[in-house]
Amino acid sequence: MSIKNKKVAILATDGFEESELSSPKKALEEAGATAVIVSPKSGSIKSWKGTDWSKEYQVDMTLSEANADDFDALVLPGGVINPDQLRKDDKAISFVKSFFNGKTQRPVASICHGPLTLINADVVRGRRMTSYDSIRKDLENAGAKWMDEEVVCDQGLVTSRNPNDLDAFNSKLIEEIDEGRHKIV
Amino acid sequence: MSIKNKKVAILATDGFEESELSSPKKALEEAGATAVIVSPKSGSIKSWKGTDWSKEYQVDMTLSEANADDFDALVLPGGVINPDQLRKDDKAISFVKSFFNGKTQRPVASICHGPLTLINADVVRGRRMTSYDSIRKDLENAGAKWMDEEVVCDQGLVTSRNPNDLDAFNSKLIEEIDEGRHKIV
Numbered sequence: 469m470s471i472k473n474k475k476v477a478i479l480a481t482d483g484f485e486e487s488e489l490s491s492p493k494k495a496l497e498e499a500g501a502t503a504v505i506v507s508p509k510s511g512s513i514k515s516w517k518g519t520d521w522s523k524e525y526q527v528d529m530t531l532s533e534a535n536a537d538d539f540d541a542l543v544l545p546g547g548v549i550n551p552d553q554l555r556k557d558d559k560a561i562s563f564v565k566s567f568f569n570g571k572t573q574r575p576v577a578s579i580c581h582g583p584l585t586l587i588n589a590d591v592v593r594g595r596r597m598t599s600y601d602s603i604r605k606d607l608e609n610a611g612a613k614w615m616d617e618e619v620v621c622d623q624g625l626v627t628s629r630n631p632n633d634l635d636a637f638n639s640k641l642i643e644e645i646d647e648g649r650h651k652i653v
Numbered sequence: 654m655s656i657k658n659k660k661v662a663i664l665a666t667d668g669f670e671e672s673e674l675s676s677p678k679k680a681l682e683e684a685g686a687t688a689v690i691v692s693p694k695s696g697s698i699k700s701w702k703g704t705d706w707s708k709e710y711q712v713d714m715t716l717s718e719a720n721a722d723d724f725d726a727l728v729l730p731g732g733v734i735n736p737d738q739l740r741k742d743d744k745a746i747s748f749v750k751s752f753f754n755g756k757t758q759r760p761v762a763s764i765c766h767g768p769l770t771l772i773n774a775d776v777v778r779g780r781r782m783t784s785y786d787s788i789r790k791d792l793e794n795a796g797a798k799w800m801d802e803e804v805v806c807d808q809g810l811v812t813s814r815n816p817n818d819l820d821a822f823n824s825k826l827i828e829e830i831d832e833g834r835h836k837i838v
Contacts, residue, residue, distance in 0.1 A: 482704075519667075520706070548737050552766075556787045581737075588790055602741045605773055609794035 471645045472500035477539040479506050479531075479560060479585075483549025486515035486522045487631045488579050492543050495638035501645065504528045504539070508557050516547045531559040536566035539574070541645045546580025546600060546630075555588040564589040575644035577626035579637055583607060596622040598629050624649070656830045657685035662724040664691050664716075664745060664770075668734025671700035671707045672816045673764050677728050680823035686830065689713045689724070693742050701732045716744040721751035724759070726830045731765025731785060731815075740773040749774040760829035762811035764822055768792060781807040783814050809834070 476496050480489055493503045505528045507513050512524040536542075542564065544551070554560040567574045568591045578586060580600045586592050593611030598620045608614050619628045619636040624644055628637035661681050665674055678688040690713045692698050697709040721727075727749065729736070739745040752759045753776045763771060765785040771777050778796030783805045793799050804813045804821040809829055813822035 548733050552733050552787045555790075587794070602737045605740075606791040606794065609772070609791065 470500060471496070471642055474501040474540040474645050475538060476501050476503050476541045476543060476645065477506045477534065477536070477563075478503055478543040478545065479554065479563065480513060480525075480545050480547075481507050481509055481550055481553045481557075482514045483516050483547045483553065484513065484545040485547035485550075485580060485631060486517045487634060488545035488547065488582070489515065489525065489543075491631075491634045492545070492577070492638050492641060495642065496543075496645075499642050501540075501642075503543075504534075506531060506534045506563070508554070508560060516549060531557070531563055534563065536563050539567075540648075541575040541577070541641070542567045543641065544576070544578035544582035544585055546578075546582040548581050551581050551584040554585045560585065561589050565591065572649040573624045574649055575624045575626065575641065575647075577628075577637065577641040577644070579628040579633065580630050583612075583627055595625055596620050597625065597627045599627060600630055655685060656681070656827055659686040659725040659830050660723060661686050661688050661726045661728060661830065662691045662719065662721070662748075663688055663728040663730065664739065664748065665698060665710075665730050665732075666692050666694055666735055666738045666742075667699045668701050668732045668738065669698065669730045670732035670735070670765060670816065671702045672819060673730035673732065673767070674700065674710065674728075676816075676819045677730070677762070677823050677826060680827065681728075681830075684827050686725075686827075688728075689719075691716060691719045691748070693739070693745060701734065716742070716748055719748065721748050724752075725833075726760040726762070726826070727752045728826065729761070729763035729767035729770055731763075731767040733766050736766050736769040740770045745770065746774050750776065757834040758809045759834055760809045760811065760826065760832075762822065762826040762829070764813040764818065765815050768797075768812055776810075780810055781805050782810065782812045784812060785815055 507527040515522040618633040692712040700707040803818040
């Protein structure tokens with residue numbers, strides 16, 4: 469499976485769960501893709517690890533500089549604080565929405581609390597998904613069909629529950645990028 | 654206005670926004686009430702202040718020890734991390750639900766991200782409420798009528814947006830406790 473020449477945006481801000489960004493980034497790069505950290509902030513963003521702040525990660529491109537059309541896929545890491553910021557950022561919401569636009573969707577993978585941002589982008593209705601269990605009710609109230617599985621894939625939308633699911637999450641993400649755009653049926 | 658002899662539970666766990674617990678607690682005590690910090694955890698709980706952890710607060714009573722019927726009102730502080738824990742704790746949810754049981758409701762006041770726990774307690778449908786803006790959509794999807802005001806009061810349910818609203822929040826909370834149980838019409 470080769471995803472060489474594919475360009476993947478990882479959208480995050482302060483408070484993202486460290487492994488939920490670093491692990492998919494590493495897996496994508498090992499598979500030959502380019503992973504680009506996109507953020508509302510310039511400079512660096514601070515990761516979260518379990519119960520406290522962890523190290524800073526360099527932002528490759530701000531949302532103002534990024535054009536969603538340049539990317540083949542999108543990754544939304546979790547962390548409690550990160551999506552709480554992203555979901556109220558208009559630029560972040562329109563960036564996310566554009567991956568779902570039209571009759572086809574580009575692969576979007578989100579883990580843990582990451583899917584909160586998808587609620588604000590109005591893209592979860594009728595979709596099979598999973599997430600961290602605390603936000604299950606918010607996804608169901610937004611119309612998602614929530615399932616308790618390590619990875620759920622619904623026509624290019626890949627979701628997982630928590631960092632323990634990262635291996636399955638990364639594999640499914642790479643598989644979906646290899647398949648390319650998904651026609652919504 | 655006197656709320657002497659009234660006993661108020663403040664339900665919180667690690668990651669509550671410090672002022673959203675300390676400020677209502679002080680206001681309740683100055684008005685003559687007893688404020689009791691109730692938590693799933695025993696010992697102490699760690700507060701959050703703006704962008705980092707702050708000092709620890711002594712837990713007065715664990716959820717296992719507490720009987721909701723002993724309290725005249727309930728306060729749910731915010732903080733991003735605190736309600737994310739509480740909302741998936743079965744004991745916390747049944748404690749919250751019991752303030753809404755029957756034909757009357759005891760005053761319940763919640764601020765910022767605190768109302769997330771009310772979503773899991775299934776008590777927001779049809780109620781006029783406010784909250785921190787990031788969770789507006791989750792409250793609306795759960796059936797609440799969300800309003801952008803410093804304090805919203807709907808038949809004993811008092812909600813505010815963020816720490817800047819604390820003066821209005823505390824005054825309305827004390828007024829509602831003074832009025833006592835609210836008949837749901």
